[in-house]
Amino acid sequence: MNLHEPVMLPEVLQHLAVAPDKTYVDATFGAGGYSRAILQAADCKLIGMDRDPRAEGLAQQMVQIFGDRFSFVPACFSALDQHIVTPVDGVVFDIGVSSMQLDDPARGFSFQKDGPLDMRMSQSGPSAADLVNTLEEFDLADLIWRYGEERASRRIAAAIVRRRDEAPFARTLDLADVVKGAVGHGGKTHPATRTFQALRIAVNDELGELRQGLEAAEAILKPGGRLVVVTFHSLEDRLVKRFMAARGGKRRGVSRHQPLPEDRLPDPSFEVITRRTVLPTDAELAVNPRARSAKLRAAARTEAPAWARMTEGV
């Protein structure tokens, strides 16, 4: 049994166009599922990256198997181009949490298992408990609305603030119960799903990381190099779609905040390969329910210079 069942692996290998003598970056190493498969698919080199200190132990095992074909950078992928300066042939992102993180109650990601209300992938900085215990009610509601797309965000924020005045939140199930009390039952998913998603995104600045990670990948990819991104919810997919559309020369994808010299777009830095999102096959869904919401998009780097790194809102 894998620690984390890699999602859409054949599609990732295909879109990365894995070939001998090339160098790839697996920006979300996790349990190393993609990394291992890439290194087995061709006599290439691979640099793994992960912000979770627990990924390092698994990375050590990879060094023993693959020797100097594999190396590991323990860092956030927003800093990809600070750690990797030699141009590469492909970068893959598998966004979100790993099963190892989700299934370990001590990491505090799950609303179904009791654990500390943590959710920090890097195990540093403010935790989910810090957010729910300190944010103003308005900001909490905004966060749950924006990152959780939760319609009952105000009701939930009010219930959280009421409860924390009596006792601050420390445990996952405690928060899940309060959210359940505020939302009630009825839907197909657990009532705390969207609130937990929102907190996770905020604690780990997931959208900011993704935006900067894509820009960093743009900076280090060789012409012809592939960018492959697997996402798991609409906020992430929208961001990737707009990034690729804009860099692929579609004005529609360009942020209103992107300063354009004389209203002229820079030359496209990517050619979009996946005109539509690639989805998991029925066969994969039958064996791995966590692939359910996965979407893959891919693009090839052009010869054009990387765009200015100012993608607020893209």
Ligand SMILES: C[S@@+](CC[C@H](N)C(=O)[O-])C[C@H]1O[C@@H](n2cnc3c(N)ncnc32)[C@H](O)[C@@H]1O
């Ligand atoms: C879905 S898992 C990747 C699983 C991997 N593809 C596999 O097959 O084992 C996502 C991983 O990305 C890491 N991660 C998420 N955001 C990150 C970031 N901004 N920088 C570096 N690593 C990040 C998480 O810690 C987690 O280990």
